[in-house]
Each structure stands twice: as structure tokens, then as C-alpha cells.
Amino acid sequence: MLRLKTDLNFMQTAGKFVQEIGYDKVKGKGVFYMRKLIVAVIVVGILGAIGIWGYNWFFSGKQVSDILIEKDDVKSLNANIQIGFANVSITDGKDAWVKGTVDTNKKKLRPTVSYKKKGTVGSAVIKQKGKLFTGLGNIRNDWDLELTNEIPVNLNIEMGVSDSTLNLSGIQLSKLSIEAGLSDATIDLSGDWKDSFNADIDLGLGDATILLPANTGVKLIVSKGIAGLDAKGFTSEGKGIYVNDSYGNSDVVIEMKIDVGIGDLKIKLVD
Structure with missing residues (x-):
């Protein structure tokens, strides 16, 4: 909870x-x-x-919503996930383009789900209904999602107040964007990547741990306000740019822009 x-x-x-x-x-x-x-x-x-x-805007009650976007013949997926206030878990799966549950005790926090197909590209939007300030008091709002690991995914995640575990290592990311306001986040991008991609991580307030593969070239462009940075295994090239030992020696590169306001940022390389 x-x-x-x-x-x-x-x-x-x-x-x-x-x-x-x-x-x-x-x-x-x-x-x-x-x-x-x-x-x-x-x-x-x-x-x-x-x-x-002690403001409490809604009536309590168990509200479990199933999320399912079934497979079709598209070749890539744009996934846009917008969450105001929640515990968030995202990992990879193979049963559908998107599958999961939202378990909340507030009816007005249940998500809306839409999906459109244009040519060979599918676009999914999963959005929490309630506003940020409706998520106060004794609230349960747990998101548990699986995204396909079978086609490339352009993933955009927006979170207001959250505690998130994003295990994205099995997803075929073509691009990644994460924006979080007040959040503690673990973002796992370790694993064996077949293709290069760019990532933008914007964290306002909170602590974050990002796991990255040691055997893939990684370039970080870090802008930080009042924040601590722990990036063992990376070499500073000045002006907020850090690279790992595999950068320049790998055909696959992850280039990541990270903007942190207040909090601690840990970057860990995983073999």
C-alpha cells in the first residue's frame, strides 16, 4: 500500500x-x-x-482493473504510460503487447486504455484517471505491467508521485523516456542489447538507481542540481559526460541524458 x-x-x-x-x-x-x-x-x-x-476525496473499495492489449501484425509499438500516484512495476512479457493489472481502492484512480494501429506501428496509451491531489490519504494504487519483448518498443513513462521498479532489460527498446516528479526509482537496463537506443531520464526529487550493461557502450550526459552522483566504472570526459570502458569498442551504444534535481543517483554496471 x-x-x-x-x-x-x-x-x-x-x-x-x-x-x-x-x-x-x-x-x-x-x-x-x-x-x-x-x-x-x-x-x-x-x-x-x-x-x-486528512483530505480524502473518494470512497474506498477494492478496484482491480485488468489491462490487455492483444497482439496484432504491427512491427513496432509506441507505449505511453501516464501515472499520477502509484507503486509501479514494469517488466517484459510475451503473452500480449501490453498486459497487467492495476489494484486500487479508489474507483477514480482506475486507468483508461487505448490502442490504435497505423500501418506497421501500434500506439498504446495507458493513463491514470485521477489527478495527483486525489491520491492522498489511505491509498492503495499498485500498477503491475508487462510489455512485449517480441517487437521494438518506443517507451514513454510519466510518473508524478511514485515508488517504481522498472525492469526493462528484456524489452526491445528503440527509445526510452522517463519523467518522474517525486519518486524513488530502480531502472534496470542491464542485459544483452542487440540494437543501440537513446534514453532521456528526468527526475525531479528522489533517489534513483540505474543498472546498465558493462559489455555495451554507454555514454551518460548528466545534469544535476543538488544531487549526489555515484558512477563507478565510468570515466568523466568533462561537462557532465561519462563513458564506460566499452564505449568506443562496442557496436551497440546506449546514450542516456539524465537530469536530476534533488536526490541521490547511483549508476551501476552489471556484467
Whole structure:
């Protein structure tokens, strides 16, 4: 069950943090990152305040939705997943283009699912109905999805407040985009990749661990605000660019742009 753990004390903690490291150092990160800090403090403060007040917008009850997009004759898939507030698990599968369940106790958080075919490309959109601020109180909203491992997938994931485990190593990614507001995320991109692809990871506030293959060429372009970076096995080329030992010696390359506002980012190479 997902419970909001933040409260108004976060605002005091953030304020003390800025005071301790010095305003000039924070300012030195640039106006862009100051804006991210301010927005993050405001968002978390509002969420905490509403949680304390105990607003509960919906009636409780068990609501399990099955998600199924069956296979057809398309050669590639665009998958767009939009989630406001949830625990999220995504992995690969072979039974359908998309298959899974959403288990929630709020009727208005049940997802909508649409699928269109144009030529040899299928486009799937899976979207949570409720708004972000409807996900407060004693909420259960668990997403468990499988995406096909049989055709190339252009995957876009948008998450507001989430705890996510994204095991994408078995999916034939042609492109990856992940945007998360307030989130703790584990993103597994390890494994044996047959084709190169680009990835954009935008994380506002929270901790993230990204697993990448040691035997595939990897190039990271990292922009970070007030965030810690642990990237063992990578060599810095300056200006936020990091490469592993296989980069330049591998026919397959993963090029990843990572933007982190506040939190700890760990990049791990997996043999």
C-alpha cells in the first residue's frame, strides 16, 4: 500500500540544507536548479499539508482493473504510460503487447486504455484517471505491467508521485523516456542489447538507481542540481559526460541524458 511519507518538516529540512551549504553555492548551480529546488519544496509541502489535514476525496473499495492489449501484425509499438500516484512495476512479457493489472481502492484512480494501429506501428496509451491531489490519504494504487519483448518498443513513462521498479532489460527498446516528479526509482537496463537506443531520464526529487550493461557502450550526459552522483566504472570526459570502458569498442551504444534535481543517483554496471 502506498502511503505519502512526506510532511511539512521537509520544508524546514530543505531550508536548513540550503543554509548549511551556503546560498551562494546553491545559486552557483544556476537559476534552473534553484527553480527546481523551490518547486520541489512547494510541491512536497503542499502534499504534506494536505496529508496532515486528512483530505480524502473518494470512497474506498477494492478496484482491480485488468489491462490487455492483444497482439496484432504491427512491427513496432509506441507505449505511453501516464501515472499520477502509484507503486509501479514494469517488466517484459510475451503473452500480449501490453498486459497487467492495476489494484486500487479508489474507483477514480482506475486507468483508461487505448490502442490504435497505423500501418506497421501500434500506439498504446495507458493513463491514470485521477489527478495527483486525489491520491492522498489511505491509498492503495499498485500498477503491475508487462510489455512485449517480441517487437521494438518506443517507451514513454510519466510518473508524478511514485515508488517504481522498472525492469526493462528484456524489452526491445528503440527509445526510452522517463519523467518522474517525486519518486524513488530502480531502472534496470542491464542485459544483452542487440540494437543501440537513446534514453532521456528526468527526475525531479528522489533517489534513483540505474543498472546498465558493462559489455555495451554507454555514454551518460548528466545534469544535476543538488544531487549526489555515484558512477563507478565510468570515466568523466568533462561537462557532465561519462563513458564506460566499452564505449568506443562496442557496436551497440546506449546514450542516456539524465537530469536530476534533488536526490541521490547511483549508476551501476552489471556484467
